[in-house]
Amino acid sequence: MTLPRHIAIIMDGNGRWANKQGLPRIAGHKVGVESVRAAIKFCLAKKIEVLTLFAFSTENWERPKEEVGFLIGHLFTEVLGKEISELHKNGVQFRVIGEIEKLDKKLQQSIHEAEKLTANNSGLKLVVALSYSGRWDITKATQQLCYEVEVGKLKSSDITIELLNDRVSLHDLPEPDLLIRTSGEKRISNFMLWQLAYTELYFTDILWPDFREDAFTEALNVYENRSRRFGK
Numbered sequence: 752m753t754l755p756r757h758i759a760i761i762m763d764g765n766g767r768w769a770n771k772q773g774l775p776r777i778a779g780h781k782v783g784v785e786s787v788r789a790a791i792k793f794c795l796a797k798k799i800e801v802l803t804l805f806a807f808s809t810e811n812w813e814r815p816k817e818e819v820g821f822l823i824g825h826l827f828t829e830v831l832g833k834e835i836s837e838l839h840k841n842g843v844q845f846r847v848i849g850e851i852e853k854l855d856k857k858l859q860q861s862i863h864e865a866e867k868l869t870a871n872n873s874g875l876k877l878v879v880a881l882s883y884s885g886r887w888d889i890t891k892a893t894q895q896l897c898y899e900v901e902v903g904k905l906k907s908s909d910i911t912i913e914l915l916n917d918r919v920s921l922h923d924l925p926e927p928d929l930l931i932r933t934s935g936e937k938r939i940s941n942f943m944l945w946q947l948a949y950t951e952l953y954f955t956d957i958l959w960p961d962f963r964e965d966a967f968t969e970a971l972n973v974y975e976n977r978s979r980r981f982g983k
């Protein structure tokens with residue numbers, strides 16, 4: 752079986768799942784955490800190299816204060832605190848991409864500790880995108896290049912695709928082979944715009960809280976039957 756080396760997931764549909772059960776949106780996020788756990792377990796069992804999860808976008812800051820407060824000030828912090836030792840035991844290397852400085856201080860602190868603790872692990876690389884957007888990522892890389900031109904390290908005519916690529920998030924890892932988006936929406940929604948150039952896209956109507964092992968297996972089966980030519 753041809754397995755993807757890097758799987759990226761837009762975990763969508765928590766709110767709609769909760770709505771369908773007549774529950775508040777945050778109940779959907781809580782069950783969504785169970786699907787995150789299941790996805791990590793699945794990737795560990797399949798020996799996938801990288802799993803990147805889109806947990807909170809730059810645009811998500813515009814959601815109602817109460818929901819943002821729950822996700823950022825409570826859920827992510829609590830889940831990370833509870834799960835990190837288990838992840839470490841399983842050899843997971845944990846990383847966060849995004850504008851970490853915008854997160855609350857306690858969460859920033861837990862992220863730094865978790866990254867430090869697991870930095871030398873050689874198992875699954877688990878990347879969580881928090882306060883992340885693809886345009887932010889490319890803009891940050893561009894800023895970095897401009898700075899290097901400003902200080903005379905580079906000439907603008909030296910700038911190549913490779914040099915920009917070296918400054919975007921996760922440039923040291925293989926690009927995503929497979930992007931999964933749940934809940935029936937067929938959009939990239941400003942996720943890893945640069946890194947998804949040749950990624951296979953897979954959309955399913957299943958809502959994230961219901962996305963478990965069988966659904967993940969189905970996504971891999973579909974991926975296996977795609978022929979990848981990288982434009983050649």
Ligand code: FPP
Pocket residue numbers: 762763764765766767768780781783784787804805806807811826827830879934959
């Ligand atoms: C999308 O559903 C989900 C989010 C914006 C939050 C994702 C968070 C989790 C799955 C919880 C745990 C994550 C980690 C990494 C611990 P939505 O709210 O957009 O749903 P809707 O489109 O139905 O409204």
